Amino acid sequence: MDRGTGPAVLVTGGAGYIGAHTAKALHGRGYRPVVFDDLTSGFREAVQWGPLVEGDIRDADALAETIKTHDIQAVIHFAGLIEVGRSVAKPDLFWEVNVSGTTALLTVMREHGVGQLVFSSSAAVYGQGARGPLETIAETADKAPASPYGDTKLAAEWLIQAQCRAYGLTAVALRYFNAAGADPSGLIGEAHEPETHLIPLAIAAALGDGPPLTIFGQDFETPDGTCLRDYIHVSDLAAAHVAALEAGLAPGAFEAVNVGTGQGRSVAEVVEAVGRAVGCAVPHSLGARRAGDPPSLVADPRRAQEVLGWTPQHSSLDTIVADALRWERKPCYGSGVRGPKGRRKSQIAV
Ligand SMILES: NC(=O)c1ccc[n+]([C@@H]2O[C@H](COP(=O)([O-])OP(=O)(O)OC[C@H]3O[C@@H](n4cnc5c(N)ncnc54)[C@H](O)[C@@H]3O)[C@@H](O)[C@H]2O)c1
Structure with a gap:
């Protein structure tokens, strides 16, 4: 496998839909993506641009070992459970994987001096609130998730923001709207089970x-x-993650940014x-x-342009x-x- 020579980036959930596209984009920019995934909904075949470490995001020892072995410099955190309906039936499981998993990751990052994080958040953190039916949603809009899934994304954002304040972590939470499409190469694409999109x-x-x-x-x-x-093309979404890594934010900065077209x-x-x-x-x-x-549910995408210099292509x-x-x-x-x-x-x- 042809590997980049730049900094190693841990891609949790990188065997999944958006993670695999982001690993490809990272490799294209010269980074070395290292995928950490337990393959519950991801695919071994989707990991084509760097090594795969099989492990659970809640397993702090496995995360620590991976960070040391691969000399990880930054983390992009996709790993988690994503089905809104299932989160209503099993809220405890969603809190365990999406929130406790993020806590485990943050602790290990701090212990090993990894100071940069990009997190998969979601438009699910916003509720309908007082918004008019056709108004776009800015990052400052009311947060009122309509599902336990959205609750876990918002809680993970809070955890991350608190660690930025307390320990100088630099982090960007990307609030995706509807990820769609596939890499034009045909090598990777969307294969959710169940498919709800x-x-x-x-x-x-x-x-x-x-x-x-x-x-x-x-x-x-x-x-x-x-x-x-x-609807945002998954390749544009992948590019937004690379832009977030390269945004040059100060130590301790936390930004939450919509990723949509408007x-x-x-x-x-x-x-x-x-x-x-x-x-x-x-x-x-x-x-x-x-x-x-x-x-x-339509993003006001202006902040992504301001903070990340990113627009969809x-x-x-x-x-x-x-x-x-x-x-x-x-x-x-x-x-x-x-x-x-x-x-x-x-x-x-x-
Ligand atoms: N697809 C969308 O439209 C969308 C929208 C908003 C936010 N998101 C968020 O983006 C992220 C990726 O979404 P996706 O569509 O690529 O989903 P996906 O299911 O294809 O990818 C998730 C990956 O995480 C892995 N994973 C799950 N639990 C794990 C665990 N305990 N330990 C290690 N790995 C684990 C899975 O095996 C899978 O490879 C998720 O966090 C999701 O909440 C997705």
Whole structure:
């Protein structure tokens, strides 16, 4: 494997969707990504740009050993549980992995003098609050997570910020909006089980690899009545992590930054874009609104430009869909998340 020669960066959760794309981006900038992942939802085949250390984020000894062995200089922390619905059923597990896991990591970093962290946070830290239905969300908006998953992301941010104040850690929490698309090479892409994201589900429905899509809610206060979301290409997201490492923040600084485009796209627009790309209409049915689905979740992305000097380059809806479709037609791994004849085993929601 061709490896970079620059500083070694620990990528926890680097066998997963966004982590694998970030490892590729780090390698492209000359860093040496070292992936630490227990493979609960990640894939060995996704780790192509540096070594894989198999371990649990809560295992302080394994983390310490990895930091020493690989001379780690900075950490990008993706490892965690991500399914919002499951977090409602198992909040204790989510606190254990997402919050206690982050505590273990922070302690080991401090003990070994690793002073820089980039953390995967989420737009799930924001609630609907007093925001108008079509208002974009700035970092200063009310924090009122609608799920235990969002609670764990906000709690982890607080922990990190407190360690910045107390011990001089430098950290950036990136609050992602809707990660989507795949690396244009076709080597890595999205393979969640269960898949809950709109674009892979719409593509699976259009290709006949999954059941018809359900569009939940057509009476939101949005231009076409379906929900608005902010889709960000996973390659742009990966670039934001590299920009966060290189932002030149002072020791002790903590920044929480939205990563989105500022453009809301409706479910109906996405379904149309998938239909155009595949060349047939997406089979779908109309369902009732789901509890807790806000009409609109769209970033105010200005702070990312100010703090990180980052703007999205690949996040037009058609580019996202084209890259996702390339991957879904020929995924290099993740066959276990599909059933016989390539059909997706599960389709939970849009
Ligand atoms: N996908 C999105 O749209 C989105 C949006 C906002 C935030 N996020 C956050 O980004 C991060 C990555 O998301 P993703 O979509 O790539 O998810 P993913 O499930 O593909 O990746 C998560 C990785 O963490 C690993 N992992 C889980 N538990 C672990 C543990 N105890 N120890 C070590 N490794 C463990 C998994 O094996 C997997 O490789 C997550 O923290 C998620 O909460 C994702």
